[in-house]
Amino acid sequence: MSDRMTVECPKCGDTSGVVVLADREDTIVSACCEAVIPELNDGATILVEDGKLVCPYGDCGAADQILELDVATRSNDLTISEPGVIKVSLGDGSFERDGFECQQCMRSVSLPDGYELSYP
Known part of the structure; x- marks a missing residue:
């Protein structure tokens, strides 16, 4: 079982991991499209x-x-x-x-x- 968090990307709809963009004040985004995940921010x-x-x-x-x-x-x-x-x-x-x-x-x-x- 993986500890990696996955979410549905709000931009493309694919299931994606998440990343934190330090250059955007630690904004949590989808790994695939770098779309902001509102519920995580x-x-x-x-x-x-x-x-x-x-x-x-x-x-x-x-x-x-x-x-x-x-x-x-x-x-x-x-x-x-x-x-x-x-x-x-x-x-x-x-x-x-x-x-x-x-x-x-x-x-x-x-x-x-x-x-x-x-x-x-």
Whole structure:
């Protein structure tokens, strides 16, 4: 019997081993396609104490240092505003959540149950 963990790759669907990519903050990915395995990368759940978000890791415990990480794609119009100068107009963008982390210890965390995000 093997101790090697195998998972279904979210990209190609094959059964694959997993690897840890140190250059991507120890992200666990499939060995075949290097696709992120979400269920293996969820961080510990953020604590809520005295109305503050607290890092759940015992050696950190930083209050109000939780960040949402996202990936953005934008379309920006380019025009010539004067000779030798191209003006970039900030256009529409689409954002995709990439996760949450503690700004102090830089480790992945997840939202507690029953909480949702509200954007202005």
